[in-house]
Amino acid sequence: MKPSLLVLIHLGDASRAHIDAAFDTIHAPDALQREAAIARHGGAIRAVLTNGTTGLSAADIDRMPRLELVSALGAGYENLAVDHARSRGIVLANGAGTNADCVADHAFALLLAVVRDVPQLDRATREGAWRDHLPSRPSVSNRRLGIVGLGHIGAKLARRAEGFDMEVGYHNRKPREDRPLLRYFDSVAALAQWSDFLVVATPGGAATRHLIDETVLAALGPRGFVVNVSRGSVVDTAALARALAAGTLAGAALDVYEGEPEPPQSLIGLRNVVLTPHVGGRSPEAIAASVDNFLDNARRHFAGEPVLTPI
Structure with a gap:
């Protein structure tokens, strides 16, 4: 059975297909969808994919009791409740260097x-x-x-x-x-x-x-x-x-x-x-590298190995 993943950011079709092949994925790229997804599936979610701008709050982390991996797709993680996640023993990763x-x-x-x-x-x-x-x-x-x-x-x-x-x-x-x-x-x-x-x-x-x-x-x-x-x-x-x-x-x-x-x-x-509208890290090559890095980290985590790009 594939782990349940909550995706809080917009993904292109190719990236989404790549990630969906590895996870039981719930896509919730805006605030209303995020609230509904956590309310309905919070008890099952084991991983979250976000970015620095969207982040993940301590309150939302506490609504996901099985959560064990949180990753930012890019390098930034400024709006991620890092200390709270660590207090829960959650593994944190990002896409450092990929873009x-x-x-x-x-x-x-x-x-x-x-x-x-x-x-x-x-x-x-x-x-x-x-x-x-x-x-x-x-x-x-x-x-x-x-x-x-x-x-x-x-x-x-x-x-x-x-x-x-x-x-x-x-x-x-x-x-x-x-x-x-x-x-x-x-x-x-x-x-x-x-x-x-x-x-x-x-x-x-x-x-x-x-x-x-x-x-x-x-x-x-x-x-x-x-x-x-x-x-x-x-x-x-x-x-x-x-x-x-x-x-x-x-x-x-x-x-x-x-x-x-x-x-x-x-x-x-x-x-x-x-x-320019925050596109500096966006290119087909950079996005593909970021998605591949996330999937590599996730595979390692769920296999009991350390992630490659920890926060």
Whole structure:
């Protein structure tokens, strides 16, 4: 008999079929469906698949007495009640590293788009403008790139920066001994002051809420650009909007933002902002890798083996 799995996120047809082959699956990708599914099937559910945005609350965990495995499909797990799950002896896993290449690619796409003003140039070209009447934009190569969070994604960003002949600095909770050639900064503000471009790739959650605040943006300065591919909560949206409108920051590119899925109203009217709807980690390859990682973890868990990517 296949274990009962509650899926709290949207899945494409291929991913859903792959998972359904291994589990007795209950799909509940919105709040109403989740409530109904737990009310009806909570006593039988042994595993939950979620993500960092959707998470899983302590109250819902307690309504599933047989629950033994909770996994986030991607790397993030900021809205998962980790301590409570652990107190119940529940095994926790995530998809760390499975979409890192995709997110790093998207971060550089955003950086190039905002620094080189690609969306505005595209619009101007369609309207018949020629280059002689358009402002010259900065280069990306041979500049200083600051990375906030040198995990799987941050390390991929540093490797890509080498191809642009960039000098790379980073901020982490502590220096990475395996990255001796990268310059470490013990505060985000110090990193921002040094950087031309600041890319945010740190985990979300209470510990990093508004880590990129007015002080950090001021340190980055009027020629600086910020890119966020982590979580919307990490950047203070109000402070960012003020800096962009006042010209004390040159530009910003965000794949994530506070109040998702609603776009940030204070930013959408500004021309020096590039926005995408939290798609940095989404590609057929990345999604397939994340699903395969979840299934590998689940098979190992239900076979009495440790998971490959524990939280």
